[in-house]
Amino acid sequence: MTRLSRISTTDLDNLLMRLDVKFVDLAECHVSPGWSLSFTASKMPGLHYNLDGTGELVVGENAPIRLSPHMLIIVPADRPFRITASDPQGRVPLLRMVDLDASEQSNTLVRYVAGTEKPEVTLVCGYFQATYGTTIELFSGLTSPIVEHFDVEDRLDQKLKSVIDELAEQQVGVSAMTTTLLKQVLVMLLRRSLTSTSELGERFSILSDPQIARAFSEMVNRPGAPHSIHTLAQLSGLSRSSFMLRFADLIGESPIAVLRQLRMRQAATMLASNYELSIDQIARNVGYASRSSFLRAFRKVYGMDPSEYMDTERP
Numbered sequence: 001m002t003r004l005s006r007i008s009t010t011d012l013d014n015l016l017m018r019l020d021v022k023f024v025d026l027a028e029c030h031v032s033p034g035w036s037l038s039f040t041a042s043k044m045p046g047l048h049y050n051l052d053g054t055g056e057l058v059v060g061e062n063a064p065i066r067l068s069p070h071m072l073i074i075v076p077a078d079r080p081f082r083i084t085a086s087d088p089q090g091r092v093p094l095l096r097m098v099d100l101d102a103s104e105q106s107n108t109l110v111r112y113v114a115g116t117e118k119p120e121v122t123l124v125c126g127y128f129q130a131t132y133g134t135t136i137e138l139f140s141g142l143t144s145p146i147v148e149h150f151d152v153e154d155r156l157d158q159k160l161k162s163v164i165d166e167l168a169e170q171q172v173g174v175s176a177m178t179t180t181l182l183k184q185v186l187v188m189l190l191r192r193s194l195t196s197t198s199e200l201g202e203r204f205s206i207l208s209d210p211q212i213a214r215a216f217s218e219m220v221n222r223p224g225a226p227h228s229i230h231t232l233a234q235l236s237g238l239s240r241s242s243f244m245l246r247f248a249d250l251i252g253e254s255p256i257a258v259l260r261q262l263r264m265r266q267a268a269t270m271l272a273s274n275y276e277l278s279i280d281q282i283a284r285n286v287g288y289a290s291r292s293s294f295l296r297a298f299r300k301v302y303g304m305d306p307s308e309y310m311d312t313e314r315p
Contacts, residue, residue, distance in 0.1 A: 007210040011217035015207070016190070018220045019130055019138060020265075021183045022175070025110075026126035026167055031055065031085040032115020037098050038082040044127040045139045046075035047185070048083075049160050053121030055085040059145050067121055072156060072189065074139065074146035074203075085120035124160040128182060132220055133261025134301055136251060138186075141205025148192050159184055205250065211236040212250050215243070216258075223262040224287040229255060263287055264301040267294070271306055272313035279306050 024044055031037055031053075039046075048057065050071045056064040057073055059081040065073060067083075075081050098114040112125070130138040150156050159181050166177045193199045207213050215236040219227060232255055233243035247255050263286040270282045277285070283294035298306050 007207050007213045011210070011214050012190075012207070014217040014221040015132075015213070016183075016187060019132065019183065019186075021128065021130045021186060022179050023163065023167075023182055024127045024129060026124070026163060026178075028111045028164065029083055029121075029123045029125045030111065030113045030115075030119035031083055031121050032117040033085050033087040033120045035098070035115035036082050036084040037112055037114045039080060041078045041080045042127050043077055044129055045077050045137075045142065046073075046081070047124075047126050047128055047182075048073045048075065049124045049156060049185075051122045051124060051157055051160075053085065053119065055083060055121040057145075058082050058084070062144065065145060065147055067123075068149070070150045070152065070154070070157065072146075072148045072150060072185075074142070074189070076139065076142040076145065077137075079145075083114075083121065083123065083125075085115075087120075124164065126163075130186060133258060133265050136206070136253075136258065136261065138204060138206060140252065142203065144202075146189070146203050148189060150188075154188065156185060156188065209246060209250050211238060212243070212246050215247070215255075216251065219255075219259055219262055223259065223266050224285050226287065227255075227259055260297050261301060264298055267298060267306065268302065268309060268313070271310045275314075282306070 029037055029048075050067045050069055050073075052069055053067070055067045057067055058064045059075050060079045065071075098112070113119075132138070163178050163181045166174050166181075190204065193203050202208075206216070215232040218225075218235055219232070229240055229244065232247075233240045236243055238246065244255065247258075251258055253261075267282050267286045270277060270285065271279075274282075279294075280291055283289075283291055286294070288294035288297070295305060298304075298309070302309055304312075
């Protein structure tokens with residue numbers, strides 16, 4: 001059976017609804033003419049939105065990306081990069097550099113400044129996570145930067161400035177607000193990518209095989225359902241062997257290992273927030289008839305018992 005040309009709207013909506021996103025670090029980057037900010041590689045992808053000015057962003061050994069206002073760039077994980085500002089003639093001579101270590105993340109709003117003059121280029125820069133389960137990254141297959149040009153009317157600058165304001169004020173609910181705003185930005189990026197099947201697959205490899213994405217969407221949307229290799233292969237329209245091979249190739253783990261992650265993430269959410277459910281009830285809700293099987297699975301993913309997790313995560 002041939003692969004479908006495009007993931008269905010329903011499957012895509014389910015995957016976006018269940019995507020866990022959060023900023024791990026966020027900064028305003030101000031670079032004066034002739035200066036450069038250089039960042040070491042991070043284990044997480046980076047999101048960079050150019051608020052104002054011109055210059056270049058260079059990722060690893062790639063060709064420079066010419067910066068213009070309202071440009072959004074996603075930098076793949078494990079890639080160093082630098083931001084250089086143009087001089088008054090529009091050139092980007094590298095005169096002086098400020099080096100920053102990407103591992104020194106503060107979880108609060110910071111400002112990185114290169115140069116003492118008025119900044120020529122100003123960006124919102126952040127590292128983020130966009131995951132399913134505990135280790136399944138939406139951008140895991142990304143090998144080259146994503147570059148998209150938005151307009152003033154798209155109001156991405158307002159969304160990201162709102163994130164900056166939230167982090168600066170640190171009010172109650174700051175995590176929920178920043179997560180919501182980041183997801184809006186990623187949805188807008190994904191909508192742009194949907195205009196090209198090739199771009200969708202290159203940018204979001206997890207969505208490049210619609211038949212596997214259909215099964216994965218069902219697992220993400222209903223992790224506690226009685227899924228099996230047989231039912232998931234049927235849903236995807238593939239033989240058992242083809243389904244398992246293509247799933248592992250696309251997601252990076254076996255269907256059963258991924259289902260365990262998704263179930264344990266749902267269980268962890270319940271343990272942290274639902275005071276009315278017992279551990280046995282939570283185990284049944286996420287698809288485990290046996291308490292002992294649930295405990296083993298939870299320990300495998302989180303390295304502790306559910307009761308310990310409750311004590312750690314509940315306020």
